[in-house]
Amino acid sequence: MTTSSSTTIKSPIVVALDFPTAEQALAMADQLDPTLCRMKVGKELYTATGPMILEQLHKRGFEVFLDLKFHDIPNTCAKAVGVAADLGVWMVNVHASGGERMMVAAREELEKKSHKPLLIGVTVLTSMERSDLAGIGLDIDPIQQVERLARLTEKSGLDGVVCSAQEVKLIRDICGKEFLTVTPGIRPEGSDIGDQKRVMTPRQAKEAGVDYMVIGRPITQNYDPSGVCLLTIQSIEFMRN
Numbered sequence: 001m002t003t004s005s006s007t008t009i010k011s012p013i014v015v016a017l018d019f020p021t022a023e024q025a026l027a028m029a030d031q032l033d034p035t036l037c038r039m040k041v042g043k044e045l046y047t048a049t050g051p052m053i054l055e056q057l058h059k060r061g062f063e064v065f066l067d068l069k070f071h072d073i074p075n076t077c078a079k080a081v082g083v084a085a086d087l088g089v090w091m092v093n094v095h096a097s098g099g100e101r102m103m104v105a106a107r108e109e110l111e112k113k114s115h116k117p118l119l120i121g122v123t124v125l126t127s128m129e130r131s132d133l134a135g136i137g138l139d140i141d142p143i144q145q146v147e148r149l150a151r152l153t154e155k156s157g158l159d160g161v162v163c164s165a166q167e168v169k170l171i172r173d174i175c176g177k178e179f180l181t182v183t184p185g186i187r188p189e190g191s192d193i194g195d196q197k198r199v200m201t202p203r204q205a206k207e208a209g210v211d212y213m214v215i216g217r218p219i220t221q222n223y224d225p226s227g228v229c230l231l232t233i234q235s236i237e238f239m240r241n
């Protein structure tokens with residue numbers, strides 16, 4: 001197992017490497033600096049490459065968030081999280097809507113491991129708005145469901161949640177500052193929102209107290225990915241939480 005070199009990274013940026021091949025993903029990674037960002041490997045890339053992509057990113061010095069959003073019966077979810085730990089990733093996630101028993105089982109599985117990634121619960125996807133929740137039988141605002149699932153995630157012993165930056169102030173009030181918030185749906189000023197619904201700029205996210213900002217297309221589809229990464233860091237560097 002090759003794990004990342006755990007350089008001290010102060011940057012909150014996690015770059016979503018959403019690519020269909022290892023070649024494309026690594027070409028992007030090679031333009032970015034492991035002291036300025038971490039990498040997220042999600043369903044598209046991992047389905048194409050399997051664990052080799054993690055090894056390759058670790059060799060380059062990146063810490064990796066394995067974003068497979070496990071959501072299954074407790075035993076299956078826990079075992080999958082355990083395998084992710086054995087692969088040396090920095091962070092792994094499960095869907096909080098899988099429930100308390102599923103999340104507790106995942107937490108307990110990690111306790112058996114020598115390497116324990118951060119374990120994060122996905123609340124309500126940042127691509128969803130009120131009408132999407134109505135479509136799955138939840139007649140409430142996303143923030144209400146995020147609050148409910150954040151409380152459950154904390155109770156289950158996880159390290160934090162994935163949510164939108166719009167909900168971070170509330171979560172910090174409820175769960176405290178040690179409970180991590182990981183926020184996709186980050187859009188630098190002027191960039192395309194795409195399929196995201198609950199978005200914020202990096203400055204707004206920093207102001208709200210976000211711990212980690214997941215940014216994909218605004219960096220990876222830009223002609224100058226490292227420039228966008230650096231500018232984003234500079235834009236939030238001197239702000240206080």
Ligand SMILES: O=C(O)c1cc(=O)[nH]c(=O)n1[C@@H]1O[C@H](COP(=O)(O)O)[C@@H](O)[C@H]1O
Nearest residue numbers: 016042067124125126162184214215216217
């Ligand atoms: O768990 C995630 O990372 C995730 C959760 C969520 O609620 N919304 C969300 O967009 N993501 C991921 O974050 C990334 C966002 O990418 P961009 O929209 O291109 O910035 C994608 O890889 C999504 O799979």
